[in-house]
Structures are given as structure tokens and as C-alpha cells.
Amino acid sequence: MSNEAISASPKSTLENLTVITGGARSGKSLFAEQLAHNSGKPVSYLATMPRLPDDAELEFKVEMHKARRPSSWSTIESELSIHKALETLPAGPGVCVIDCLSLYVSNMMLDSLKDADVSISPELLRALDQRVSEAIRMLAETVQSRPDWNFIVVTNEVGWSVVPDNKMARIYKDLLGFANQTLATKAFTVYLACVGLRIKLKENGVGKLE
Numbered sequence: 001m002s003n004e005a006i007s008a009s010p011k012s013t014l015e016n017l018t019v020i021t022g023g024a025r026s027g028k029s030l031f032a033e034q035l036a037h038n039s040g041k042p043v044s045y046l047a048t049m050p051r052l053p054d055d056a057e058l059e060f061k062v063e064m065h066k067a068r069r070p071s072s073w074s075t076i077e078s079e080l081s082i083h084k085a086l087e088t089l090p091a092g093p094g095v096c097v098i099d100c101l102s103l104y105v106s107n108m109m110l111d112s113l114k115d116a117d118v119s120i121s122p123e124l125l126r127a128l129d130q131r132v133s134e135a136i137r138m139l140a141e142t143v144q145s146r147p148d149w150n151f152i153v154v155t156n157e158v159g160w161s162v163v164p165d166n167k168m169a170r171i172y173k174d175l176l177g178f179a180n181q182t183l184a185t186k187a188f189t190v191y192l193a194c195v196g197l198r199i200k201l202k203e204n205g206v207g208k209l210e
Helices: 003-007 028-038 056-068 082-086 101-113 122-145 167-186
Strands: 014-022 043-047 074-077 094-099 149-156 187-194 197-203
Touching (some): 014 122, 028 056, 028 094, 028 149, 028 187, 043 082, 101 149, 101 167, 167 187
Parallel strands (some): 014 149, 014 187, 043 074, 043 094, 094 149
16 A cells, blocks of 8 residues: 555545554454443444354454444444445444454455465555555545544554564555554544553544654
């Protein structure tokens, strides 16, 4: 995903968009759910986690997340087309939790490379980069087109460790890193979650650490 995508249209700040990033088990999903619950508005939960047969660990995670969400929340599942799934939201006001962007990017990557051999061509990488960039652009446009809904996007921060020695992991790190930057630039509010605590990185469309 190119740096140019970070400043691309639509308008740079979307007042109805909050991004929450953090590492695994940092409390980011729980915080997103708390924000949605405290809004007092109807909540829709959009899950991007794919359902894989015979994966007990994955099924346990899905059921754990479901168990802590109020039964009044509606659930949407979308692995590869978030913007189309959001078109099914009813008239607001409402809050939509999208959990999570990191799996969404992973799903697109695995779908694009499923038929690739061991050697991934530059052409295939460019096509994948364009696919992810376009998906993030369409997500931002959909958020902008639905001012009656507030959107909370959960994602993972994956760039703080050493550079992976695995090529697929490096590709994923780059794709998600630029996707996170792009969406955080569009967001009105951005939080970083760590050990169950939160730091507000951006408020009212302005970075707090700048």
C-alpha cells in the first residue's frame, strides 16, 4: 500500500470514525465493546474472523466474544467485503464495531495468494497492494456516507517487533501497517490499547502526541 493512500480521498477526518489499535490480548476489543455499549445506541457487531472447519481454538474465540456481547446486538459476518456488509445497516442512529481490520487484511491476502506458488511475483504483490488499498478506501467512503452511524474499528499493531524472517509475514506486516496508517489518518479519534489500559493518540481529528 503506497504512502499516497494515506492522504487519499475521502476527506481526511471522519467524525463518526474511531480506531483502536494494540497488540494481541491488549484489551482493544473489550474497550471497543465498552464504548459501543456506553453510547446507549443500538449496536451492530461486524466480525471478520473466518469460520474454519475443525479449528477448535478459533471456535472457542468466536464463542468467547459472542458470550460477552449483549443479546440485543446484531451480528454481521464479512470476511472479504466490509463495505458491502455495512450497506445492510438500517437507518441510524447506531454504533458499529468492526472487529477486526487485521483479520480483514489477512483474509484478502490469503485469498489473493491462495493459488500462488512459492515464488510470489512482483505483479501479484502489486495487485494485492491495490486490492487492500481499494478496500480501505471503500470502507472510509462507506463510513463517510453513513453519518447516522458511529464506527469503531479494531486493529492490531504489528510493527513493533523485529522484521519477520518469513516473506509472507513481512508482506502482511507492510500491508496492515499502511492500512492502519490510512484509517487512523481518516479517524476523528484513535486509541492505543496496552495491558488493558488505553492511551488516546488522536482527539477531535488532531494527533495528541504531535
